[in-house]
Amino acid sequence: MANSAEGSTTHETHHVAESHADHDHHHELGFWRKYVFSTDHKVIGIQYGLTSLLFLFIGFTFMMLMRWQLAYPGEPLPLIGWLFSDETMPGGVMLPEFYNQLGAMHGTIMVFLGIVPLAVGAFGNYVVPLQIGAPDMAFPKLNMASYWVYFVGGIVMLVSFWVPGGAAQSGWTSYPPLANIVMTGQTMWLIGMVFLITSSLLGAVNFLTTIIQLRADGLTFFRLPFFVWAQFVTSFLLLLAFPPLEAAGVLQLMDRLVGTSFFMPSGLVVSGEALDVAGGGSPLLWQHLFWFLAHPEVYVLILPAMGIVAEVIANNTRKPLWGYKVMVYSLIFLGFMSFIVWAHHMFITGMGTAISGFFQITTMIISIPSVIILSALLLSLWGGSIRFTTPMLFALAFLPMFGIGGLTGLPLGLAPTDIPLHDTMYVIGHFHYVVAPGTILALFAGIYYWYPKATGRKLNDTLGKLHFWGSLIFMNGIFLPMFIQGMAGVSRRLYDGGQIYEFAEGVVHYNEFMSISAWLLAVAQIPFIINFFMSIWKGKEVDENPWEATTLEWTAAPSPPVGHGNFETIPVAHRGPYEYSVPGAATDFTPQNQP
Amino acid sequence: MDIPYTITPRADTGVYNAKLGVWLFLASEVMLFGGLFSAYIFLRIGAPEWPGMIHGESFARASDILNVPLATLNTMILIGSSVTMVLAWASLLLNRFDRYRLYMGLTFLAGLAFLVVKAFEYGSKFEHGYLPAESNFLAIYFTLTGLHGLHVIGGMVVNGYLLGPGAKMWKTKPAQFINRVEVAGLYWHFVDLVWIFLFPTIYLL
Amino acid sequence: MAQTHTAEEVRKHVRVYLMVFGALAVLTVVTVAVGYLHLPIVPALVVGLLIASVKAGLVAAYFMHLVSERKVIYGVLIMTGLFLLAMFILFISAYADQDGGLIVS
Incomplete structure (x- = not known):
């Protein structure tokens, strides 16, 4: 919108004759504006994608280091141990403080810098405008700002490892009073979070406006692909659940920098000395504000994954989704409910029975729409002539993996069973099944599915299948034993994996197996990395619709889509999103824009 | 490439993009201040007395320690600035750009006046050693009014832009400029609205 | 929306804005006056929040045009x-x- 002149009516958009149009496509953009500070949603989507994949790798590396310590406590790290400083791993042996830093930053990076930016920032940005037939996002400059604010937030988080005392080490949940009294890294964590929250706020406003305002003609809400619906609900969660955490972050910053006592109770004694604060605050206040965000955040992690899986399953079963409308209603219901279940993370905080009863009931209720969506996806397979393409394998694996993750959550949603399991490895197993073999496999499905759209070339299938089987097997190798360890009572935050505890004797040896699985999981990513980069040049070239799909990104735009504006002509939607195998139709897929 | 509905409203929703965008942003702001207000409630119902002990002196009422006349003045300033803001927008609709300059200028000055009064208020607190670290009451007071002050500054940046360099758009794209002023106004009224709640809950109750 | 307003309508709106300003000013004075009555906490809270809500409602309804959104x-x-x-x-x-x-x- 920058370079506009009076009364330019030489061209009009398909939609509205807005007389003052900008002239971006009249001249070529330079390198910086085209690839770095681009306002094109496709470029921003790819920027988000590459950055978040890098952060996923970094977060995974942290865990691989920790898994060495868990498998062989106190033994020096071979081969690369000498790379680390004396403050972190003297002689290659990990210090407890460093272990805690890695743990806190693993969680933070994976959730806020890896999965959410990949699921929402990358896939949402790239796919949503294409699927709704929009030339770009509603606010392209905000979109660019969103990415760069996220980038800065990520840098702040990484740099915090080099401040005195190292990075944040109070877990990704940053519970005070502990988080209030640790070293500078925690301040960096809070500042980084403010950046990330700002980024997601900009993104959420943009997605919602785009989906509400820029749908192509004829694309009513119930003709939207399920993926768009998932992004829509996710954006609302980001918009309304993140601000309370921002509030909490501001309060914790005040506690740390100005010396207030929002989260500091009276009479706190640290290392034998009474703390010099006014007191009167409440550590529980942080937990309430934190989980007010962090429970909806769980759905921010899982809903886009469900959206991707729905697209891939409909496409590869060559059938409409079973119960599309019910799935959409479940999604909306899930979004609403996710705001009033948060205190099930806090059953052991001395919560009264009445309020705990309330949160147990809402928690049981929220499992229903999740089960409906999962069942609908499962039933969609029934009677289909399934094509076992690489994205379909990932999507199919998502179903049982997310199933395990979801079902193991039920005992944690009920206070009597949660109390013994709280903060054990069981919890780690539960949410990793949701997020790792669940969401991450779905995100891989998305990468294999939309890669041809973004590059015009397919990823290699042999390497893809190698990647799939390796990932699936080794992820289960890591996370399945966690349930057993957790039920034996092993805490989630033990530096030595539980060796000094007698009750852990029977299960502590699983650690070695889990660690080896983790390292093999890294090996299983090698074919993916090779495939990802090699296929840019060597992949099989494809036309605009290699999967014979119905939605607009495939049927109305070339691969890759036009640089500015996506479509040569803005499409018009004439039918629902999943008209596969319509009786009497010429092909087994009827594009949405076919009259 | 043109993004549709940047100027004219979309037929089925009836709004243009920026208006929906700013309302969504304000919804998020509601939750931000909502989170802070819930923190306030949480701490206050947990406190045995409020404002309570500060420097060994017990205060029974917030108005005994905070300067209510100054805050009342600030309330009036902010309400007045809301009126000038909406009049600035109305002037554009009447094609009176000169009036727009006047009212927008007044809005900007009112924001400045608000901050000056606030600075005096903070200054006298600091003089007495009433720092945020002294008690939860002061911590809440400084955090909430401080964050609100940052929002005022943010609004002034936007208003200043629309008064100065951004006003060039009136010549080239008047319809879009009117939209921008309307949207900036929505934000500015929201800042006023937050203060309307902050004033009684912090100074008077 | 902007294009749909006639000059007469806008002038009518301006009168409404000025009336709302008057109401807000009066309510602010009332809030402060009630504050000096030093009511017990519960009635003070109810009255204070009630007046604040009315004021906020006026701002939202007229200045932010929520009456006709x-x-x-x-x-x-x-x-x-x-x-x-x-x-x-x-x-x-x-x-x-x-x-x-x-x-x-």
Whole structure:
């Protein structure tokens, strides 16, 4: 919108004759504006994608280091141990403080810098405008700002490892009073979070406006692909659940920098000395504000994954989704409910029975729409002539993996069973099944599915299948034993994996197996990395619709889509999103824009 | 490439993009201040007395320690600035750009006046050693009014832009400029609205 | 929307804005006056919040044009209001039902 002149009516958009149009496509953009500070949603989507994949790798590396310590406590790290400083791993042996830093930053990076930016920032940005037939996002400059604010937030988080005392080490949940009294890294964590929250706020406003305002003609809400619906609900969660955490972050910053006592109770004694604060605050206040965000955040992690899986399953079963409308209603219901279940993370905080009863009931209720969506996806397979393409394998694996993750959550949603399991490895197993073999496999499905759209070339299938089987097997190798360890009572935050505890004797040896699985999981990513980069040049070239799909990104735009504006002509939607195998139709897929 | 509905409203929703965008942003702001207000409630119902002990002196009422006349003045300033803001927008609709300059200028000055009064208020607190670290009451007071002050500054940046360099758009794209002023106004009224709640809950109750 | 306003309508609106300003000023004075009555906390809270809500309502309805806004905006705001209400109610209930909370045995 920058370079506009009076009364330019030489061209009009398909939609509205807005007389003052900008002239971006009249001249070529330079390198910086085209690839770095681009306002094109496709470029921003790819920027988000590459950055978040890098952060996923970094977060995974942290865990691989920790898994060495868990498998062989106190033994020096071979081969690369000498790379680390004396403050972190003297002689290659990990210090407890460093272990805690890695743990806190693993969680933070994976959730806020890896999965959410990949699921929402990358896939949402790239796919949503294409699927709704929009030339770009509603606010392209905000979109660019969103990415760069996220980038800065990520840098702040990484740099915090080099401040005195190292990075944040109070877990990704940053519970005070502990988080209030640790070293500078925690301040960096809070500042980084403010950046990330700002980024997601900009993104959420943009997605919602785009989906509400820029749908192509004829694309009513119930003709939207399920993926768009998932992004829509996710954006609302980001918009309304993140601000309370921002509030909490501001309060914790005040506690740390100005010396207030929002989260500091009276009479706190640290290392034998009474703390010099006014007191009167409440550590529980942080937990309430934190989980007010962090429970909806769980759905921010899982809903886009469900959206991707729905697209891939409909496409590869060559059938409409079973119960599309019910799935959409479940999604909306899930979004609403996710705001009033948060205190099930806090059953052991001395919560009264009445309020705990309330949160147990809402928690049981929220499992229903999740089960409906999962069942609908499962039933969609029934009677289909399934094509076992690489994205379909990932999507199919998502179903049982997310199933395990979801079902193991039920005992944690009920206070009597949660109390013994709280903060054990069981919890780690539960949410990793949701997020790792669940969401991450779905995100891989998305990468294999939309890669041809973004590059015009397919990823290699042999390497893809190698990647799939390796990932699936080794992820289960890591996370399945966690349930057993957790039920034996092993805490989630033990530096030595539980060796000094007698009750852990029977299960502590699983650690070695889990660690080896983790390292093999890294090996299983090698074919993916090779495939990802090699296929840019060597992949099989494809036309605009290699999967014979119905939605607009495939049927109305070339691969890759036009640089500015996506479509040569803005499409018009004439039918629902999943008209596969319509009786009497010429092909087994009827594009949405076919009259 | 043109993004549709940047100027004219979309037929089925009836709004243009920026208006929906700013309302969504304000919804998020509601939750931000909502989170802070819930923190306030949480701490206050947990406190045995409020404002309570500060420097060994017990205060029974917030108005005994905070300067209510100054805050009342600030309330009036902010309400007045809301009126000038909406009049600035109305002037554009009447094609009176000169009036727009006047009212927008007044809005900007009112924001400045608000901050000056606030600075005096903070200054006298600091003089007495009433720092945020002294008690939860002061911590809440400084955090909430401080964050609100940052929002005022943010609004002034936007208003200043629309008064100065951004006003060039009136010549080239008047319809879009009117939209921008309307949207900036929505934000500015929201800042006023937050203060309307902050004033009684912090100074008077 | 801007194009649909006639000059006469806008002038009518301006009169409404000035009236709203008057009402807000009066209500502010009332708020302060009630503050100096030093009512007990519960009535003070009820009166204070009631007046604040009326003022906020006036600002939202007239300055922010919510009296004649579109459904999509109402939808967003109603939803936000619900979540805000849920947050307040659940925060207070959680506090009240906590060990060492309001209900001290």
